Amino acid sequence: MNRVACAVLTILSFVVLNASAQQSMSGPATSSHNLMPVPASVQFQAGRLGVTDSLKIATTNFSDARLLSAIDRFEKRLQGRTGLTFTPGLATDAGTATLVIQCAGPGQSIPSLEEDESYQIDVSSQQAKLSAPTVVGAMRGLETLLQLLAADSEGYFLPLAKIQDQPRFRWRGLLIDIGRHYEPPEVLKRNLDAMAAVKLNVFHWHLTEDQGFRIESKKFPKLHQMGSDGLFYTQEQAKDIVEYARQRGIRVVPEFDIPGHSTSWLVGYPELGSGPGPYTIERRAGIFEPALDPTRDEVYKFLETFLGEMAAIFPDAYLHIGGDENQGKQWDRNPKIQAFMKEKGIKDNHALQAYFNQHLLKILEKLKKKMIGWDEILQPELPKNAVIHSWRGTAALADAAIKGYDGILSNGYYIDLSFPTSQHYAADPIPANTTLTAEQQKRILGGEATMWGEYVSPETIDSRIWPRTAAIAERLWSPASVTDVDDMYRRLAVISTQLEELGLTHERNVDVLLRRLTGGQDIRPLKLLASLVEPVKEYRRGEQRPSTMLSPLNGLVDAARPDSQNSRNFAKMVDALIGDAPRFQRSATDLRMTLTDWRDAEPALNSLLEKSPMLREAKPLSTNLGTLGTTGLEALSFLAQGVVPPNGWREAKLAMLDEAAKPKAALEFPVVSSMKKLVVAASEQSELKTMTASEWQKRVVALANGSAK
């Protein structure tokens, strides 16, 4: 769903709960919930189970250290949300416990695709019951219970509910690229906590890149010593992360991206490369030439030893070998490689990479690992237990499924590209119009959000991942029928605040960056601006605002976040006003206040910018903000007075808005499209005499979008 489509959604108060046929609402029950992902089936009833400081939890049947640790975290978070102090220790009598956890067994010893993550919850006014076949299922249920917590003037409580839940897809991942920018272990840990909170189950750890080799190798220490600027994970730290993830029922799939994306490997071991070397760590963003030499036995020996070392650290059944974006330019220029290809009858670089992958497969087979790689690894000889990771899209994924391959989707989930949540939410690994058979559909395992690391630091990465990834998690867990965008946004705001309890900085660090940018001046006008702009989409940041991996990530573009909530609110106000034609009253007051704030912010902003060289680049944005405010106020004034603007006004304003739509400092104003509607509405008032309000509204929207005269 694109932004314009999103903007014209009429303002619905929250309605839909029934995510699937199984769901039903009964009695005078809770009219909305804050669950994300929405469970497969939820049924609320009137009544409540109080949450007080006498809360006690019991486990029946099975229990183990992992479950006990999960219960401990659950209690601490519940204390944090309620201010209550519970008595330590489990209840000895399940009959009198507030919450009984009935877990059938431990499940998989190492989190795996075969894990049963289902659970059931039954909250009665006496007791809440959580039952699950595995500890991981129980943990998923505990997260749902935390999201069920409600409050009113009488205190905290769980609403009475019956929930039956299991994921739609088995592979629900988040890729974090710490190659371009390193993130310390505590950043990963808080993100693992957040993943668990929204029921994601695969942490895809993108460990090597042209810009950094980030894992300690004891066999080949020059890899991390020379390829990382000292910013790497020790093996002990990596094992600690794997265990931390296991505790939360999350698999860790490591990626060693080869044969391309390998500059950082070659700094210490240039003899593995296909070019003459020497190599230095890449500092730019982009696609680069260095690639491993697929013609030499030493390279495979090296990889077998190295991957063997890594296999001992990462117990997951899968190992991601990347395989993407190798352009083969080094291969083309290397006479030995060319001679080798001729000798072996390898007709092109595509086939040469297939040859490389065949060797890799043998190594992985020895290590008892299954291969996963990007679309490029799909070759006729690829064994059927490999997984295709698609950046290309659902068509490529369906194609792989037809050929018998398992696959996961990342196209549509590139959270580094600054698209709105609604757009990711609309991407489905199995689109509604799929022509795959049921059997083939089973091969679509799920998907992964990808946090590519060109423009993220420990200070900003959380705000690029969250809260949007929670909506992707819902897409991958909840029934396909859960698609109400307005309700998703309503729940997302609640979840976003809850995620802060895990230490995430996606909300709190905005002000930190703004304070630094203003050097201690009053940040309020800048905060308003930052809340109304979004980083440019796709890969345009690099063009707009050149930088390297060594540049600080502390500009206004880093403080601003994707999917501006203020802009969405503004769009709704404008739509409400137009929807109120011909009276234009309902939202006029709020709109006027909002637009006045924008207009007045400009001089305050300009005085800030004067004193902060870092903010100089924001000058045109400040000007645009003022102009947007003034223009909107003019349009409102015409509408309120029922006066048609003079000739030329509309054209002048629309031209000005086209100008304001152009990104500056790698930032853009998503409100421009709504502002166009206001301008068009003001200048189209007289048409209301000849058409119904509804016809008129359609005309205004169409004209504003430029699709009608």
Add this chain to the structure above:
Amino acid sequence: MNRVACAVLTILSFVVLNASAQQSMSGPATSSHNLMPVPASVQFQAGRLGVTDSLKIATTNFSDARLLSAIDRFEKRLQGRTGLTFTPGLATDAGTATLVIQCAGPGQSIPSLEEDESYQIDVSSQQAKLSAPTVVGAMRGLETLLQLLAADSEGYFLPLAKIQDQPRFRWRGLLIDIGRHYEPPEVLKRNLDAMAAVKLNVFHWHLTEDQGFRIESKKFPKLHQMGSDGLFYTQEQAKDIVEYARQRGIRVVPEFDIPGHSTSWLVGYPELGSGPGPYTIERRAGIFEPALDPTRDEVYKFLETFLGEMAAIFPDAYLHIGGDENQGKQWDRNPKIQAFMKEKGIKDNHALQAYFNQHLLKILEKLKKKMIGWDEILQPELPKNAVIHSWRGTAALADAAIKGYDGILSNGYYIDLSFPTSQHYAADPIPANTTLTAEQQKRILGGEATMWGEYVSPETIDSRIWPRTAAIAERLWSPASVTDVDDMYRRLAVISTQLEELGLTHERNVDVLLRRLTGGQDIRPLKLLASLVEPVKEYRRGEQRPSTMLSPLNGLVDAARPDSQNSRNFAKMVDALIGDAPRFQRSATDLRMTLTDWRDAEPALNSLLEKSPMLREAKPLSTNLGTLGTTGLEALSFLAQGVVPPNGWREAKLAMLDEAAKPKAALEFPVVSSMKKLVVAASEQSELKTMTASEWQKRVVALANGSAK
């Protein structure tokens, strides 16, 4: 300086720079600076040295890994503050470098009391020079350079300046008690960074308490296994912290508090205790009975082995043995101990503890460690190389100095007690009226801020330490003559924002706590309230709001911070208004807006509180805020109209203000005293006919303080 005294300080625009006789200002120089601590001597000149992306640093004479690492951090922080990207690597030609660092040598191999921390800075329009006898001195100078950074519409620059600087005291510490509440290593690291930023040089690591034994012992694993709830530092983590501190020129002095404060030791090793046991980890705040048994050889053998193990982890020359607050109740009740005392002729518990310390001294001597302990360790037999750590005060410290002991002061620096910065700033280890000789004064080594851990979590601890501790750091580093409170507060606000770059959460986490308390509702009214209240002083929180070490630290009292800046601003506005008598114009508009906000916040707050059971306790505070607003507006209105209020008005309002001054939810309103001035001023208007404005102002203040009729 108490709060009332602080409130009546007249509003001075910034003036004083000359901290000592050496300092001077020359030419049309920078009229103020943001340096904290203020250097021993600063001299500014007109002109600038531009800071651009071509900045290059050179080292001459000596360089080592520690200096290079400090330069790297300096460059990254400078990039963060400016948005510039420097080219990696040092300048090869010192002549063309922007900054030349001339370091004479490495200094002490392990940070120590003997370290020379002095440095000199000379910024000319061509180049900045930093020279220092040691790497630690150079690091101190780098922090000063970062604080010198200025900006205007032309860009970033260093003002031309000559600085000569060294500390007044050699021991400038911060104690963090992680016994009551554990803080993970990353919390300690960011606080070490902050300490270095304000030139503190001792991290006093309070590692054991009744409520937690927080360091791994391989010799006696039940210490941490049974005494810590699993929340302890591995030896590797401890070594990592020590090295992190060393990199920043900070000593780590570990404290193992014995013979009292030792409940957590006894959980795993009850045989060390003086009572019958068994023991459980203490969950309450307070002083408790468990104490080691000083009569048994096994206890000393245990301590020798344990402290030997610790001595290998902590290389500092000193080891803190606590020694405080042992009431000896377990000793009184233990017949074997009583018999032992009779046999040995030990007359009381005081003497018994001296006996214990004599044994400890022998152990420390074997381990080549000097003893430091709280006032209580001062016994006739104490060797002269021990250090007295005074919680009692400067008199006790002077007494020790006269007896020939080195000492450090913590009385006056108890940052856990929520006093305003000004009060800590006024505490001097060597008060101006000291009668100590110069020789005796040399024995006063410095002081330590103490962050006792009863009420701090990883989420809130930074806000209890910072920014106030920066002012204590200034007291301990800068010349004694640096005492301008207004200027301290001006600079403190700047430094507080700069400290955020190190990851500190003292500013950012306020909103996080408020968002959690409001469960996602609009936090603005609550933020206003939180900005106007302060946690109750001294040890009254526990009485007001009972809790244990297991209680969450997530209430309004945890979001509110000591030394409310908004309240200080209000006090200044009131003083300005009264100082403007008889016209009362200057600040009336701002005051009216402020008071209107308070009045209007009450209904908004009440609607928030309705939906958040955690906020219920704040209801009386909300009522008081509204009443304060209404009362102030009434007083303002009388003043503006020159109308004397009716009979009884003043008495009723003052009674109401006395009521509002009483703490609720462990929070109090420091603005009450200013509000009293407004009320008195309104009701004393007619007196202005018979006295000068200045006489009248004194009368108003005196009456408001209750010291005149």
